[in-house]
Amino acid sequence: MLDARALRRYGEEYFDYLKYSQKKQLIxxxxxxxxxxxxxxxNSNLLDGKGKSALDVGCxxxxxxxxxxxxGYDAVGTDVSTYGIRQAKRNNDKDEFVVxxxxxxxxxKNKFDLMICLEVLEHLRNPLRALxxxxxLCDSLVLCTTPNKTVERxxxxxxxxxxxxHINVKAPREWxxxxxxxxxxxxxxxxxxxxxxxxxxxxxxFKSLKLPFGMDTRILIKK
Numbered sequence: 419m420l421d422a423r424a425l426r427r428y429g430e431e432y433f434d435y436l437k438y439s440q441k442k443q444l445i446x447x448x449x450x451x452x453x454x455x456x457x458x459x460x461n462s463n464l465l466d467g468k469g470k471s472a473l474d475v476g477c478x479x480x481x482x483x484x485x486x487x488x489x490g491y492d493a494v495g496t497d498v499s500t501y502g503i504r505q506a507k508r509n510n511d512k513d514e515f516v517v518x519x520x521x522x523x524x525x526x527k528n529k530f531d532l533m534i535c536l537e538v539l540e541h542l543r544n545p546l547r548a549l550x551x552x553x554x555l556c557d558s559l560v561l562c563t564t565p566n567k568t569v570e571r572x573x574x575x576x577x578x579x580x581x582x583x584h585i586n587v588k589a590p591r592e593w594x595x596x597x598x599x600x601x602x603x604x605x606x607x608x609x610x611x612x613x614x615x616x617x618x619x620x621x622x623x624f625k626s627l628k629l630p631f632g633m634d635t636r637i638l639i640k641k
Contacts, residue, residue: 428499438479439505446485447624448536448563448613452636453489455626456561459607459638464559467491470531475520475552476538480506487512491532496524520548529557537634539564540584546600553601553639560639566590566610569633590635597639605640 433439453464467490474482477495479502486493494514497503506515518525520535521544533556539545552560567587588596590608597606610632615624626636 428497429501432499433478433502433505442479442481443622444613444615444624445481445536447615447622448626449482449485449534451613451624451626452534452536452561452563455611455636456559456638460559460640464532465489467493467532471528472532472534473524473526473530473555475524475533475535475548477506477515478502480510480515482534482536483512483515484510486532486534494526496520520551521545522551524551524555526555529555531558532556533560535560535562537563537565540587542586545586546596549597549639550600553603553641556639556641558641560637560641562637562639563634564588564593564637566631566633566635567592569610569631588635593635593637597637601639603639603641605638607638609636610634611636 457464467486470491472486472491472493474486474493474495477483477497478499480495483493483495483506495506496516496518498517498519500517503515503517516525521542533552535552539548539562542548565584565587567589570584570587590610594606594608610629611626611634612629612632613624613626615622
């Protein structure tokens, strides 16, 4: 069970509970699959970041930033967790990692070509304010993933216990309606999906599959 004020505001105990340091390759694969999906939707290669900038909102230990940098993006990261940012700086050569709350502000002067926000919105009291702040600082595209309320509700009933830091989980239709009412964007694409992974002979197989009742929701917002 997670709570106790998010185990001290997403500190060391929180990440240890999630065994986060063991999920580096899974997280990088999750980001890669999201970029492939976005590329297909937009008919544009998001896996080529040369000459482009990117911001990972809720970057934790910086695994997403590392993946984006390997694709050529000038990538930086933010997180509300001081502990997470400390680990990100320790794990990466670059030091462009900032502690901040996306609901309040994003302390950057320049806009970013790409912004990603993975499994963060469900933790926020005001996710639409967070999306507005990301959209204002974005020059082109925002990509997010977040749990699907419809499926998570079923899982809660089965397990009778779930991540209590998930305070704002929504169904895909809720996200689409609220985003359209909040942002003046050119394109929105929202769909459910599930991550499938397994390890064989030291090789990780990872694929994100579109499913009507997938565990997660991916969101694409084009400016």
